[in-house]
Amino acid sequence: MSKTAALTHPADTQAPRAEVAIVGAGLVGGTLACALAGHGIKTVLIDRLDPTTMSAPTFDGRASAIALSARRFLNAIGLWEHVAASEPIREIRVSDGASPFFLHYDHSEIGSDPLGSMAENRHLRGAIAAKMRDLGDTLTVITPASVASLAQTADTITLTLEDGRTVTAALAVSAEGRNAALRDLAGIKVTGWTYPQVAIVATIGHERSHDGIAHERFLPAGPFAILPLPDDNGVHRSSLVWTERADTAASYLALPDAEFLSEIGERVGGFLGALSLIGPRFSHPLGLQFAAQYSAGRLVLVGDAAHGIHPIAGQGLNLGFRDVAALTEIIIDARQLGLDLAHPEGLARYQRWRRTDNLVMAGVTDVLNRLFSNDIAPVRLARDVGLGIVNRIPPLKKLLMRHAMGTVGDLPRLMR
Numbered sequence: 300m301s302k303t304a305a306l307t308h309p310a311d312t313q314a315p316r317a318e319v320a321i322v323g324a325g326l327v328g329g330t331l332a333c334a335l336a337g338h339g340i341k342t343v344l345i346d347r348l349d350p351t352t353m354s355a356p357t358f359d360g361r362a363s364a365i366a367l368s369a370r371r372f373l374n375a376i377g378l379w380e381h382v383a384a385s386e387p388i389r390e391i392r393v394s395d396g397a398s399p400f401f402l403h404y405d406h407s408e409i410g411s412d413p414l415g416s417m418a419e420n421r422h423l424r425g426a427i428a429a430k431m432r433d434l435g436d437t438l439t440v441i442t443p444a445s446v447a448s449l450a451q452t453a454d455t456i457t458l459t460l461e462d463g464r465t466v467t468a469a470l471a472v473s474a475e476g477r478n479a480a481l482r483d484l485a486g487i488k489v490t491g492w493t494y495p496q497v498a499i500v501a502t503i504g505h506e507r508s509h510d511g512i513a514h515e516r517f518l519p520a521g522p523f524a525i526l527p528l529p530d531d532n533g534v535h536r537s538s539l540v541w542t543e544r545a546d547t548a549a550s551y552l553a554l555p556d557a558e559f560l561s562e563i564g565e566r567v568g569g570f571l572g573a574l575s576l577i578g579p580r581f582s583h584p585l586g587l588q589f590a591a592q593y594s595a596g597r598l599v600l601v602g603d604a605a606h607g608i609h610p611i612a613g614q615g616l617n618l619g620f621r622d623v624a625a626l627t628e629i630i631i632d633a634r635q636l637g638l639d640l641a642h643p644e645g646l647a648r649y650q651r652w653r654r655t656d657n658l659v660m661a662g663v664t665d666v667l668n669r670l671f672s673n674d675i676a677p678v679r680l681a682r683d684v685g686l687g688i689v690n691r692i693p694p695l696k697k698l699l700m701r702h703a704m705g706t707v708g709d710l711p712r713l714m715r
């Protein structure tokens with residue numbers, strides 16, 4: 300990933316100008332860098348981690364459900380063709396413990412496109428790295444490097460790295476994830492709370508095919524998702540996101556392999572046949588947070604730096620991709636019109652466009668998690684009846700399917 304750095308040393312008098320400087324080369328920042336540089340915008344991308352660390356199989360064992368609209372966007376910017384392997388999600392089955400009520404989404408009820416695609420995060424990172432190699436001098440990647448301070452003038456924003464070097468741009472983007480330092484340096488406030496839950500992530504092998512079906516089971520400690528992955532060397536595989544109470548998750552994570560697998564087996568049930576554990580286990584504390592504003596002067600937020608949500612609906616990264624598609628559109632339009640890339644109307648439009656959508660999704664995931672992660676009998680009855688009703692009202696079900704596919708709402712051009 301690393302290329303020659305467009306940097307100045309403290310002794311240099313003239314800082315080279317990037318049009319956009321992005322801090323954070325995760326899935327959101329890396330994708331934004333590809334989208335902008337692919338449209339000829341001179342971009343600098345900075346991350347504190349070495350790219351070899353980020354692409355190691357032990358770095359991020361998650362797989363992401365990519366909504367149809369997000370896949371269209373990744374396709375439009377030439378990233379999707381570099382994703383080494385993915386699995387179409389043809390159906391989603393949502394059930395509440397052992398209740399007979401369920402919700403079943405089948406892509407064939409609304410067309411031929413799958414509801415989404417599952418891709419391992421390591422393959423998404425690999426695709427970003429591969430695309431970056433095609434982008435030539437339009438993109439400069441600086442790793443490992445952290446930003447120590449930022450300073451803004453009427454026309455520029457300058458990031459000073461911890462080793463004293465500087466990067467100057469018209470617009471800086473914080474794609475630093477939940478603990479975004481630039482967001483805090485710029486004085487943008489964040490509201491949020493932690494959930495008393497941890498997501499345990501593991502990849503399993505199984506005897507029988509998943510048939511492209513994603514399962515979400517609501518158990519008292521939280522949702523348990525079984526998400527279809529492509530076969531690997533003839534082994535059927537799925538990615539598990541097992542939400543557990545924070546006070547008991549550590550004891551599950553510490554179990555020997557056979558016992559850990561047996562706990563998984565109890566929650567999966569027998570439909571996949573014999574199970575095996577592939578690779579290490581991962582755990583993620585869960586919380587919800589949202590930034591009070593999406594820009595401050597020439598700094599703008601994207602992805603988890605702007606909004607971190609519960610993974611119950613597999614939408615956090617999809618929202619980040621929508622931020623990226625919207626911001627790319629605004630930047631390209633500004634450039635075509637000869638405007639400042641950080642012109643206030645453009646950044647105000649970005650905030651109006653993205654913040655409401657992100658807040659609605661944050662609210663929906665929060666309510667779903669509170670409603671389903673308990674075993675209170677009247678609540679269970681109400682939600683089960685709700686699942687059953689939605690399943691029997693085709694127009695409502697189709698609308699919810701389109702929401703899951705990300706094809707509803709005011710979509711950026713690159714997602715249509």
Ligand SMILES: Cc1cc2nc3c(=O)[nH]c(=O)nc-3n(C[C@H](O)[C@H](O)[C@H](O)COP(=O)(O)OP(=O)(O)OC[C@H]3O[C@@H](n4cnc5c(N)ncnc54)[C@H](O)[C@@H]3O)c2cc1C
Pocket residue numbers: 322323324325326327328345346347348361362363364365444445446474475476477478479480481498500540583601602603604610612613614615616617618619
């Ligand atoms: C268990 C789980 C399952 C999920 N499943 C899904 C799913 O199926 N679908 C979906 O859409 N979403 C899913 N999500 C959400 C999704 O993973 C996140 O929304 C997404 O990864 C956020 O990406 P990001 O690039 O914004 O942030 P991050 O991944 O946090 O990346 C931030 C980057 O910034 C760098 N950085 C941070 N600070 C600095 C600094 N000061 N200087 C330099 N570099 C810095 C970091 O090194 C890192 O590379 C899931 C989340 C969890 C926890």
